[in-house]
Amino acid sequence: MATKDLSAYDINSVPSAENMSFGIVVAEWNWEITSALAGGAIDTLKKHGAAEENITVKYVPGTFELPLGGQFFAEMANVDAVILLGCVIQGETRHFDYICEGVTQGTKDLNLKYNKPFIFGVLTTNDEQQALDRAGGKHGNKGDEAAVTAIKMVGLQRSF
Numbered sequence: 283m284a285t286k287d288l289s290a291y292d293i294n295s296v297p298s299a300e301n302m303s304f305g306i307v308v309a310e311w312n313w314e315i316t317s318a319l320a321g322g323a324i325d326t327l328k329k330h331g332a333a334e335e336n337i338t339v340k341y342v343p344g345t346f347e348l349p350l351g352g353q354f355f356a357e358m359a360n361v362d363a364v365i366l367l368g369c370v371i372q373g374e375t376r377h378f379d380y381i382c383e384g385v386t387q388g389t390k391d392l393n394l395k396y397n398k399p400f401i402f403g404v405l406t407t408n409d410e411q412q413a414l415d416r417a418g419g420k421h422g423n424k425g426d427e428a429a430v431t432a433i434k435m436v437g438l439q440r441s442f
């Protein structure tokens with residue numbers, strides 16, 4: 283039961299993931315970074331109690347394919363939440379903008395279509411160093427954050 287006393291609400295509290303199941307979709311592009319995001323997400327799910335057999339990992343070629351990978355989970359697997367992990371690095375062409383637009387809208391659409399958490403774990407950076415800094419480097423690992431968000435959203439859904 284969530285408290286109405288905001289001063290008592292602990293934003294760092296994470297529900298147990300013991301009875302939760304997760305899909306993870308990982309983009310192969312920028313693999314050094316996306317595999318580090320995936321490692322962080324898996325470790326964090328387990329740290330919060332998720333069982334190994336309740337975590338299913340699938341791969342797609344690039345970040346643009348993440349929403350369809352997520353939709354495959356929604357249509358063909360029975361998981362409580364799906365974490366989408368990718369990394370788009372700004373290049374000299376407009377590709378960056380189109381991929382970011384596609385994956386952002388696609389992920390939003392999945393959330394609302396399936397009434398299920400699809401977590402946006404996509405790094406969109408100016409260069410590779412910024413991405414490495416956020417995939418286990420000096421700014422932490424956004425895969426960990428994506429995992430915590432997934433657990434919190436499943437917990438929220440179950441609280442209604």
Ligand code: DLZ
Binds near residue numbers: 377
């Ligand atoms: C084509 C492309 C480019 C230029 N850059 C990236 C990127 O930085 N990160 C990423 O995940 N994927 C990239 N891709 C591939 C697209 O996501 C997609 O796989 C292809 O356009 C085929 O649909």
